[in-house]
Amino acid sequence: MNLANSLARIARQDPRRPAVFAGDRLHLDYGALAGRVARLAAGLRERGLDPGDRVALFMHNHTAYLELLYACWWAGLAVVPMNAKLHLREAQWIADHAGARWAFVTADVGTGLQVPGACIDVDGSDYAALPAPVPLPMASCAPTDLAWLFYTSGTTGKPKGVMLTHRNLLAMAMAYFTDVDAIEPEDAIVYGPPMSHGAGLYALPHMVAGARHVVPASGGFDPEEIFGLARRIGRLTMFAAPTVVKRLVDHAEANGLSGEGFKTIVYGGAPMYVQDLHRALRVMGPRFVQIYGQGESPMVITALSRRHLLDSAHPRHAERVASVGVAQTPVEVRVADADGVSLPAGEVGEVLVRGDTVMAGYWRDPKATEAAIRDGWLFTGDMGSLDEDGFLTLRDRSKDMIISGGSNIYPREVEEVLLTAPGVAEVSVVGAPDPEWGEIVVAFVVPQPGQAPDSAALDAVCLQQIARFKRPKRYVFCDALPKNNYGKVLKTELRERLKNGTA
Ligand code: AMP
Numbered sequence: 001m002n003l004a005n006s007l008a009r010i011a012r013q014d015p016r017r018p019a020v021f022a023g024d025r026l027h028l029d030y031g032a033l034a035g036r037v038a039r040l041a042a043g044l045r046e047r048g049l050d051p052g053d054r055v056a057l058f059m060h061n062h063t064a065y066l067e068l069l070y071a072c073w074w075a076g077l078a079v080v081p082m083n084a085k086l087h088l089r090e091a092q093w094i095a096d097h098a099g100a101r102w103a104f105v106t107a108d109v110g111t112g113l114q115v116p117g118a119c120i121d122v123d124g125s126d127y128a129a130l131p132a133p134v135p136l137p138m139a140s141c142a143p144t145d146l147a148w149l150f151y152t153s154g155t156t157g158k159p160k161g162v163m164l165t166h167r168n169l170l171a172m173a174m175a176y177f178t179d180v181d182a183i184e185p186e187d188a189i190v191y192g193p194p195m196s197h198g199a200g201l202y203a204l205p206h207m208v209a210g211a212r213h214v215v216p217a218s219g220g221f222d223p224e225e226i227f228g229l230a231r232r233i234g235r236l237t238m239f240a241a242p243t244v245v246k247r248l249v250d251h252a253e254a255n256g257l258s259g260e261g262f263k264t265i266v267y268g269g270a271p272m273y274v275q276d277l278h279r280a281l282r283v284m285g286p287r288f289v290q291i292y293g294q295g296e297s298p299m300v301i302t303a304l305s306r307r308h309l310l311d312s313a314h315p316r317h318a319e320r321v322a323s324v325g326v327a328q329t330p331v332e333v334r335v336a337d338a339d340g341v342s343l344p345a346g347e348v349g350e351v352l353v354r355g356d357t358v359m360a361g362y363w364r365d366p367k368a369t370e371a372a373i374r375d376g377w378l379f380t381g382d383m384g385s386l387d388e389d390g391f392l393t394l395r396d397r398s399k400d401m402i403i404s405g406g407s408n409i410y411p412r413e414v415e416e417v418l419l420t421a422p423g424v425a426e427v428s429v430v431g432a433p434d435p436e437w438g439e440i441v442v443a444f445v446v447p448q449p450g451q452a453p454d455s456a457a458l459d460a461v462c463l464q465q466i467a468r469f470k471r472p473k474r475y476v477f478c479d480a481l482p483k484n485n486y487g488k489v490l491k492t493e494l495r496e497r498l499k500n501g502t503a
Helices: 005-013 030-046 063-074 088-098 125-129 166-180 203-208 223-232 242-254 274-284 306-310 317-321 366-372 411-418 455-465 491-499
Strands: 018-022 025-029 054-058 078-082 102-105 119-121 146-151 161-165 188-190 212-215 236-240 262-267 288-294 297-304 331-336 349-355 377-386 392-397 402-404 407-409 424-434 438-447 474-477
Touching: 005 030, 005 203, 018 030, 018 063, 025 030, 030 063, 054 063, 054 088, 063 078, 063 203, 063 212, 078 088, 088 146, 088 161, 119 125, 146 166, 161 166, 166 203, 166 288, 166 297, 188 223, 203 212, 223 236, 223 242, 236 242, 242 262, 242 274, 262 274, 274 288, 274 317, 288 306, 297 331, 297 349, 297 377, 306 317, 331 377, 366 377, 392 411, 402 424, 402 438, 407 411, 411 424, 411 438, 411 455, 424 491, 438 491
Parallel strands: 018 212, 054 078, 054 102, 078 146, 102 119, 188 212, 188 236, 236 262, 262 288, 438 474
Antiparallel strands: 018 025, 146 161, 288 297, 331 349, 349 377, 377 392, 402 407, 424 438
């Protein structure tokens, strides 16, 4: 089992099929892509890399990203993709921890990264000279061989290296077809968000289907550029975190655009507030699918399908839209107490997952692996509840839950309410230590441009919709929320600001 096999088989069947686009220009067809990948693989092996070696990718989105993912797999190597926005020191830490022997970088990001072997700029002459004249026969891999060492985004502490095998990623790719969307060869995935994360993982099902891969010329996410590609190339699919979806929808609304040219927008990776989802559906049409996953079971825990999102006649539609959907086909999902005992429908506990997408473990960290996978079940650290129909509603990560005066308060619930208040653009709710209550609820509020919502008005909105004890005891108004490189709000930093009095 080698993930590169999906590329080889399309190239054999239909070598002239368009494969990779640089902006709206065709860069390689499937025949040329497979040929180049096999010759790059030969170049890597001839220069001394052995099966099982790790290769770091520290670059913005680039056509070379796809070539290198598949060339490494073709050669039996494992990739270590790193977010291009990491500080060089953070990237160096990951490269060292992973024991990466080689690295590929773009000059804007990665020059300066130290590895024992070569550090190659993909726009330079060394990369151009790397493909060997004779292609390498594809390495044979065991299903359990490491394919992708995925460093967690590290919103707390040091990132951990999640070991994803060929089997894990093949199961992830197949689940796209069973639980997310069908893919036709004429469809195009656009890599706006970082390919080191979900966007890059979704290259795999699109390679399986022999679809088109579009790398924006900017190498990143720019709503205007993405809408331009939608107009010129069409049938675009994109994976995006909710904050990125919001920027896309803002752009559409401000410019009188619709979802024309887009096929599917898969959102996930962080909570999508119901209000934002309704606006997205209104502005861009029925093009959305939600997934819930985590590095440890990439892209695959649950999915909320297009059909479920649109089934407004269903008596529990409102609850379903606020959920993350049902278990995806390759996994079982249950909700359990701290001892791993399943809880009845409706009760909140930790979300547990078992199946072929669940990681092999953390790289060189057996203790963390033992803590995360118990009796074959991955403990996700997310809190949630299942309903009778199998729909999972996430609350918060267990560490984000606030315990105030002995009552559990889920920040997400308070955030959803505050977002309905006039003049509020973004909200994040955290707990602050308090001598009387243990913790109190604090809301960080980003006002909409030109608006100044006040605490009394926000209190009034809360009192109309949620229990009095859940209402924030303090509001902190700020211009922006701190976010990590994938657009997730850094609650740890907000809590830190409260602790050291800089909020
Ligand atoms: P990461 O491993 O960096 O992809 O982060 C995974 C975490 O993001 C999960 O454990 C959840 O806490 C959160 N997450 C992922 N998908 C969703 C979703 N659809 N809704 C809410 N939170 C999500």
